[in-house]
Amino acid sequence: MKRNKPFTRWTIVGVVIASVLMIMGMQLAMVLLTSEIPTWTNRQLLALMMIVPVFIILWIFLTFIFTRLTRIIRQLSRQMNRVASGDFSVRLDLKQAGPLRETYRDFNKMAQELEGVSKLRDDFISEFSHEFRTPITSINGFAEMLKDETLSEEQKKLYIDIIADESNRLTNLSKNILLLTSLEKQTIVTDVQTYSLDEQLRQSVITFLPQIETKKIELEVDLVKAKLTSNQDLIKHIWTNLLNNCLKFTPENGKITVKNQVLTGKTRVVITNSGPNLSQEDQEKLFNKFYHAKDSADGLGLGLAIVKRVLDLVGGKITVNNLPKTGVEFIVELNT
Numbered sequence: 001m002k003r004n005k006p007f008t009r010w011t012i013v014g015v016v017i018a019s020v021l022m023i024m025g026m027q028l029a030m031v032l033l034t035s036e037i038p039t040w041t042n043r044q045l046l047a048l049m050m051i052v053p054v055f056i057i058l059w060i061f062l063t064f065i066f067t068r069l070t071r072i073i074r075q076l077s078r079q080m081n082r083v084a085s086g087d088f089s090v091r092l093d094l095k096q097a098g099p100l101r102e103t104y105r106d107f108n109k110m111a112q113e114l115e116g117v118s119k120l121r122d123d124f125i126s127e128f129s130h131e132f133r134t135p136i137t138s139i140n141g142f143a144e145m146l147k148d149e150t151l152s153e154e155q156k157k158l159y160i161d162i163i164a165d166e167s168n169r170l171t172n173l174s175k176n177i178l179l180l181t182s183l184e185k186q187t188i189v190t191d192v193q194t195y196s197l198d199e200q201l202r203q204s205v206i207t208f209l210p211q212i213e214t215k216k217i218e219l220e221v222d223l224v225k226a227k228l229t230s231n232q233d234l235i236k237h238i239w240t241n242l243l244n245n246c247l248k249f250t251p252e253n254g255k256i257t258v259k260n261q262v263l264t265g266k267t268r269v270v271i272t273n274s275g276p277n278l279s280q281e282d283q284e285k286l287f288n289k290f291y292h293a294k295d296s297a298d299g300l301g302l303g304l305a306i307v308k309r310v311l312d313l314v315g316g317k318i319t320v321n322n323l324p325k326t327g328v329e330f331i332v333e334l335n336t
Contacts, residue, residue, distance in 0.1 A: 072098050076107065088115035132173065135166035142166075176302040179237070180289070183309045189231050197228040197235075197267060197334075198260060204239035205258055211247055212256070220257040226267045228336055234310050235334070241303035242271050242330050249275030249328070262336075269332045277322040286320060 079090045088111050097104035142159040145151070151159075201223055212219055228235065246256050254274040261268040278286065285291045287308035290301040311318055316334040323329055 068098060072096065072100055076100065076103065079107065079111075083111055083114065086118075088112075088118050132170070135169045135173075138166045139163050139170075173302075176306065180302055180306055180309065183306065183313065186313060189234065189313055191231050191233070192229060193232070194227055194229045195232055197226040197269075198223040200228075200232065200236060201239055201258060201260060201269065204236065204243060207240070208243050208247055215247070215250065215252045215254070217247070217250055217253070218255040220255065220259075222257070222259045224260060224262060226260055226262050226336075228267060228334060230314050230334065234314060237310050238307050238332060239269075239271075241307045242332070245303055246271060246273035246275070246328075246330075249273055251275065266333055266335050269334075270329060271332075272323065272327055272329045274327045276328075277326055278320065278328055283320055283322075287318075 075096065076092065079092055082090045090111055091108050092104040094101060094104050094108075142163050146156060146159050202221070205219070205221055209219075243256075243258075250256055250273040255272075256274070257270070257272045259270045261270075287304045288301075289305045291305075307318065310316075311332070311334075314334065316332060318333075319331040321329045321331070
């Protein structure tokens with residue numbers, strides 16, 4: 001395909017040539033009008049003969065400019081219509097942009113962002129459908145099996161327990177989806193107050209004591225007094241989901257530690273577990289909605305996404321590190 005030269009270069013050259021020709025023509029016409037030529041009519045005719053070509057050249061140049069600009073704008077308009085119809089894969093050729101180069105670049109950036117958002121939406125719908133369909137299929141299957149009159153009482157109890165677990169899974173899925181959707185729509189943090197962060201952490205740990213004791217996990221809690229100014233309910237989602245994640249991946253007779261540090265202008269909370277190390281892929285995608293680590297067989301994949309969204313809202317950050325040999329460390333930093 002033929003490569004067009006930059007439109008701005010044509011503009012500068014054309015304007016200079018047209019301006020020079022116009023000035024020369026007008027000066028020549030003035031000379032002719034004031035010179036000693038036999039008749040007035042002849043002097044007018046000569047002046048007109050010099051001015052008309054200049055205006056013709058200028059008209060041709062302006063027509064060329066207008067045609068090029070119209071073509072560029074029409075191309076932009078066509079691609080905008082494609083985006084409006086849902087095709088976010090379109091891109092504009094910057095080499096054909098002329099004076100609208102910045103506009104073309106902004107359009108391409110917009111289309112790329114919209115394409116990314118569309119992909120995330122499609123992935124979300126696909127993952128949500130899968131997560132929602134799985135427990136429903138399980139509940140339906142075991143409900144059908146319960147119709148078998150030859151089942152023993154032990155089998156019936158097992159199937160009923162499974163149905164109850166899957167029902168709870170559906171309930172948690174719905175609650176977390178609603179919570180995450182609400183957080184994603186939220187842009188400001190309200191109900192801000194100063195409270196005891198160490199006490200909040202302590203109460204969060206106490207909530208998980210029955211599960212911790214069941215798995216015979218060693219629990220180490222080392223908390224110093226710390227104040228935090230934020231929304232208590234939002235911050236509590238961070239500790240609840242991090243502790244739940246650690247509990248899920250910590251094996252029996254493993255260990256979970258919860259510590260905090262007070263730094264200048266911020267507070268740091270470190271939660272570790274003795275579960276398996278994370279792969280590079282897991283570390284990169286850990287906070288994505290519905291993402292499951294390779295060693296995870298259950299869970300909704302929403303807990304850590306909620307943690308990340310809350311931290312984004314309150315201006316905090318989280319870091320995930322592998323511990324030597326085995327174990328994972330979550331480091332949360334919050335502005336006090």
